[in-house]
Amino acid sequence: MDETFQTYLNRVARLTLPATYKSQLQHIQESPKFKPLPDGSRQPVPFPGYSVVTPPWEEESENSAFYTPLQVLQKKLLQELDPGLIVLVPPESFHLTLADLIWDSAFRDRESQNPKFEEQLQVRIEESFQQYQKLLSSGNPICWQLLGIMVRPRAIAVCLAPQDEDSYKRMLDFRRSIYQSSGLIALGIEQQYHFTAHITLGYFGEISPELDRDRLADTLSKLSQEALEEESAPLCVRRVELRKFDDMVRYYRKPDWPILEF
Numbered sequence: 001m002d003e004t005f006q007t008y009l010n011r012v013a014r015l016t017l018p019a020t021y022k023s024q025l026q027h028i029q030e031s032p033k034f035k036p037l038p039d040g041s042r043q044p045v046p047f048p049g050y051s052v053v054t055p056p057w058e059e060e061s062e063n064s065a066f067y068t069p070l071q072v073l074q075k076k077l078l079q080e081l082d083p084g085l086i087v088l089v090p091p092e093s094f095h096l097t098l099a100d101l102i103w104d105s106a107f108r109d110r111e112s113q114n115p116k117f118e119e120q121l122q123v124r125i126e127e128s129f130q131q132y133q134k135l136l137s138s139g140n141p142i143c144w145q146l147l148g149i150m151v152r153p154r155a156i157a158v159c160l161a162p163q164d165e166d167s168y169k170r171m172l173d174f175r176r177s178i179y180q181s182s183g184l185i186a187l188g189i190e191q192q193y194h195f196t197a198h199i200t201l202g203y204f205g206e207i208s209p210e211l212d213r214d215r216l217a218d219t220l221s222k223l224s225q226e227a228l229e230e231e232s233a234p235l236c237v238r239r240v241e242l243r244k245f246d247d248m249v250r251y252y253r254k255p256d257w258p259i260l261e262f
Helices: 005-015 018-027 064-080 104-113 117-135 165-179 182-186 213-229
Strands: 034-036 042-044 049-053 086-088 097-103 142-152 155-162 198-204 235-237 239-247 250-252 259-261
Touching (some): 049 104, 064 086, 064 198, 064 213, 097 117, 097 165, 117 239, 117 259, 155 165
Antiparallel strands (some): 049 097, 086 198, 155 198, 239 259
């Protein structure tokens, strides 16, 4: 399921094109990860699981120059999109997911069938981290550049491109150390889709039947271009961690859970 560096660049670049926005916006859906409240706001619903991610912004200040403009972009989305269309994620939870592991019903099923599932998952991820550590050819971070806004079926995000081909190769090697681990495969962990580096800005809320999708596509194109025109620092991955989530707004870990430093 791995792509070459050039194939990845070509694919994600297309995700930021105005024509792609127009196409994708025909198929957007209200996210089931948030539910409406009587006051018109929305709250996250339970959606438990595990991922391998960079430390969330609230716990890692070294990438503030990258995340701060994304917080500004979030505010512009709230101002310019129809009221209630987007539910923003807390900016302090901004992070880059390197490997989705297990979530929602699959996680609940494994947990009910195997009381030691979480403990075993932590051990297997630690083994994968140690395996990859032996392959590390340098102590340099893996840096990513902003490509622009992307529309997903239930969310709006920004997508990223690796700073160079070596960064991309190192990321693939890291992901293989997880998804090709026999121990993790035995636990039911598998790669389910192509990797698209992104930071989620918000999820779709109420989608009005009168939503002007063409105008929305134009607005997203404008905001994406504005974000690119600003001086943007790269997002540099220096540390990745096994994190648990109970919903889509908070990612946490215990002190003894696996970490890997690049």
